[in-house]
Amino acid sequence: MKARVHIMLKNGVLDPQGEAVRHALDQLGFGGVExxxxxxxxxxxxxxxxxxKVQDEVTKMCEKLLANTVIExxxxxxx
Amino acid sequence: MHAAVIVFPxxxxxxDLQVALERAGxxxxxxxxxxxxxxxxxDFVGIPGGFSFGDYLRCGAIAANSPICRSVVAHxxxxxxxxxxxxxxxxxxxxxxxxxxxxxxxxxxxxxxxIGLKVETSNSVFTARYNAGGEITVPxxxxxxxxxxxxxxxAALKAEDRVAFTYVDNPNxxxxxxxxxxxxxxxxxxxMPHPERMAEPAHGGTDGAAMFDSLVQNLVHA
Numbered sequence: 001m002k003a004r005v006h007i008m009l010k011n012g013v014l015d016p017q018g019e020a021v022r023h024a025l026d027q028l029g030f031g032g033v034e035x036x037x038x039x040x041x042x043x044x045x046x047x048x049x050x051x052x053k054v055q056d057e058v059t060k061m062c063e064k065l066l067a068n069t070v071i072e073x074x075x076x077x078x079x
Numbered sequence: 080m081h082a083a084v085i086v087f088p089x090x091x092x093x094x095d096l097q098v099a100l101e102r103a104g105x106x107x108x109x110x111x112x113x114x115x116x117x118x119x120x121x122d123f124v125g126i127p128g129g130f131s132f133g134d135y136l137r138c139g140a141i142a143a144n145s146p147i148c149r150s151v152v153a154h155x156x157x158x159x160x161x162x163x164x165x166x167x168x169x170x171x172x173x174x175x176x177x178x179x180x181x182x183x184x185x186x187x188x189x190x191x192x193x194i195g196l197k198v199e200t201s202n203s204v205f206t207a208r209y210n211a212g213g214e215i216t217v218p219x220x221x222x223x224x225x226x227x228x229x230x231x232x233x234a235a236l237k238a239e240d241r242v243a244f245t246y247v248d249n250p251n252x253x254x255x256x257x258x259x260x261x262x263x264x265x266x267x268x269x270x271m272p273h274p275e276r277m278a279e280p281a282h283g284g285t286d287g288a289a290m291f292d293s294l295v296q297n298l299v300h301a
Binding site (some may be wrong): 013 | 144178186225
């Protein structure tokens with residue numbers, strides 16, 4: 001089974017990279033971009049086939065390593 | 080005092096830290112990240128600067144989950160002393176031994192220069208040889224030194240006198256100019272500036288040496 005993890009900075013945590021991208025878009029003439037937040041996508045290929053078990057296991061991976069929950073939120077998408 | 084300096088792939092200040100500790104009189108063992116145990120009799124662990132594991136995923140995240148770090152956390156949990164400098168500070172926040180996280184510098188640039196630091200507390204074995212409120216000059220060299228922590232923890236850090244150093248002129252956007260913080264038991268310190276790179280006259284200054292002198296003398300007598 002495949003799982004995709006989306007990791008984003010939590011609301012309220014300043015994202016200077018996102019802000020730099022927003023500024024660059026503005027410079028390129030893409031007006032009206034009011035905010036940019038940059039995140040990460042991590043794709044996992046897992047031998048487990050039980051969706052509930054995968055969900056549980058990947059959540060543990062996020063808590064332990066993939067995300068830093070002080071500043072990041074994550075969501076797990078099974079594919 | 081028997082010190083261990085942890086070496087990760089990508090550490091680049093490990094030898095600087097070794098030299099600074101030895102200069103102050105410590106016996107130093109270099110310990111590889113794949114080792115599972117600290118050498119017997121280690122009083123103090125130093126986690127050096129650098130770019131452990133290429134800063135992949137997040138700065139310090141992979142190192143914090145390496146085999147030796149389990150022993151470092153156990154050492155700290157037993158009341159052992161730990162110092163994390165620069166990438167070492169990032170590793171300590173990722174292990175949970177210190178609160179908060181180091182975000183990308185607000186100006187997005189890697190900054191390498193000598194800066195002014197204000198000593199906020201002399202109440203720790205690391206800062207006992209400094210005067211609280213005094214200023215020292217130490218280099219910084221980082222891309223991710225922008226200290227961030229939630230409001231409640233920030234209030235607790237201040238109330239418990241656990242902010243060890245602040246920047247005189249904030250270079251990276253750190254909350255409340257924070258450059259270094261102590262653990263609750265005051266035996267774990269993480270800081271972004273590099274005292275080991277300002278520890279002998281050839282470095283251009285010796286303001287960092289007092290930290291290692293204090294460590295060696297106070298731990299020997301502890």
